Amino acid sequence: MHLIITDARLARSRAIHLSGTRLILAGLLLSLCLMLVAVTLYHWVFLKGAREGWPIVGSLVRLVVKDEFAERDRFMRANLDAMARRVGEMQARMVQLESLGDRVLGLAGMAPADVQKSDGRGGVLVSARNLSMEELQSTLDELERLTNQRVDLMTVLESRLFDQHIRKKMIPTHAPVTGRVPGSAFGWRVDPITGQSALHTGLDFQADTGTPILAAAGGVVVTQEYHPAYGNMIEVDHGNQLVTRYAHASRTLVKQGDIVRRGQKIAEVGTTGRSTGPHLHFEVLVQGVFQDPQKFLSAGGTAAGAQVAAIQPHASPGQPAIPAAGR
Known part of the structure; x- marks a missing residue:
């Protein structure tokens, strides 16, 4: 493509040759500039309309914001429900762990009363109703406290059982000669x-x-x-x-x-x-x-x-x- 540019008096002229590659680059550049202008205008108009309360723009902004908050609320509610179910499962396992801990205490020769219990009610309770973020966080904090308490208890039990194991191994109860009938007794x-x-x-x-x-x-x-x-x-x-x-x-x-x-x-x-x-x-x-x-x-x-x-x-x-x- 050839473009001839002349001044008003036709005294001077200039010819510009545009190849196919240059035309494509020029088109892309023009498209990019138009997109930037459109985005800038869209952003400026919506922000100005939202701040100044333009009737049409304000309604559109409120609609978009409402849909966005509704979608976010649905997403958070779904995640909260899933987390509440998981917390409920953790609660059930904590109850089983407490029962197991009591049985192991008996094997270690320790009475359950020797160990600090949570509150005598089996720990936290997760109800079936929808929980708020604050309630869920409180429940998780309580479960963490109970978990730390169980870990401390198991550490004490491990130490006690290990001590008993070592003491048992240090008592001479193994026959010094196997398969033989003793002669003279004590x-x-x-x-x-x-x-x-x-x-x-x-x-x-x-x-x-x-x-x-x-x-x-x-x-x-x-x-x-x-x-x-x-x-x-x-x-x-x-x-x-x-x-x-x-x-x-x-x-x-x-x-x-x-x-x-x-x-x-x-x-x-x-x-x-x-x-x-x-x-x-x-x-x-x-x-x-x-x-x-x-x-x-x-x-x-x-x-x-x-x-x-x-x-x-x-x-x-x-x-x-x-x-x-x-x-």
């Missing part, structure tokens, strides 16, 4: 070497040389030595001044300072020291005082404990305690 008997009455301070397990000796509970090895009476001997400290002793071993597998777990192999049966044959002499001491190992094994439900209970002799209360190792 109590007064005729010493097989001297032929005199003496207190047998432990429990004997008859077994072949090399039979594994197991730790009756977890603890720390405090003694691993050769004793003239006990032979190769191991003592394990379980805390609270509770010690177990394993005597007459042919071979010891742990040393002083080692940490052993419940049921771990720590030695092998033998006949070292003051012994008349291969066996394990097993003792339990509390605050340095000899205790009947059968009581501990019976508490653990072991077969050895049950078998010893049937043959356990009763010491006379008037007789002095004279330690006598060996069979």
Whole structure:
């Protein structure tokens, strides 16, 4: 396209050549300018009409604003209803959690009265009516408070149950020699070497040389030595001044300072020291005082404990305690 531009007196002229690309760019530029002008006028007219209360423009603005608020209100109401349903489900789960917490409290040996309850009514209640934003926020805050309280409770329960678990593992209730019938039990008997009455301070397990000796509970090895009476001997400290002793071993597998777990192999049966044959002499001491190992094994439900209970002799209360190792 060629455009010729002349002045009023036709004294000068100028020719402009427009190609297809230039025409397209010029059209786009013109369209953009028209759109900007239209948007500016529309915005200016509606704002001015809304502020000054022009009849037609004011009605249109109120209509648009009303529809916008109605749509926003429907959207918020739908979301509030959905949130209220979710809060109701959370409330039901909180009630179940409180019931579960009470049962676990019983297992942990704690009375429900020892733990602060919410208000005795099972927590917050979400009704079926439409909730306002303030009511919903208040309900959520209450649920958060109850949740934090339950978390604290479960933390206490976890600590109590873990403590009970550890204490149970530290009590010598595991049979030190499995699958064997105990020989001499704890109590007064005729010493097989001297032929005199003496207190047998432990429990004997008859077994072949090399039979594994197991730790009756977890603890720390405090003694691993050769004793003239006990032979190769191991003592394990379980805390609270509770010690177990394993005597007459042919071979010891742990040393002083080692940490052993419940049921771990720590030695092998033998006949070292003051012994008349291969066996394990097993003792339990509390605050340095000899205790009947059968009581501990019976508490653990072991077969050895049950078998010893049937043959356990009763010491006379008037007789002095004279330690006598060996069979």
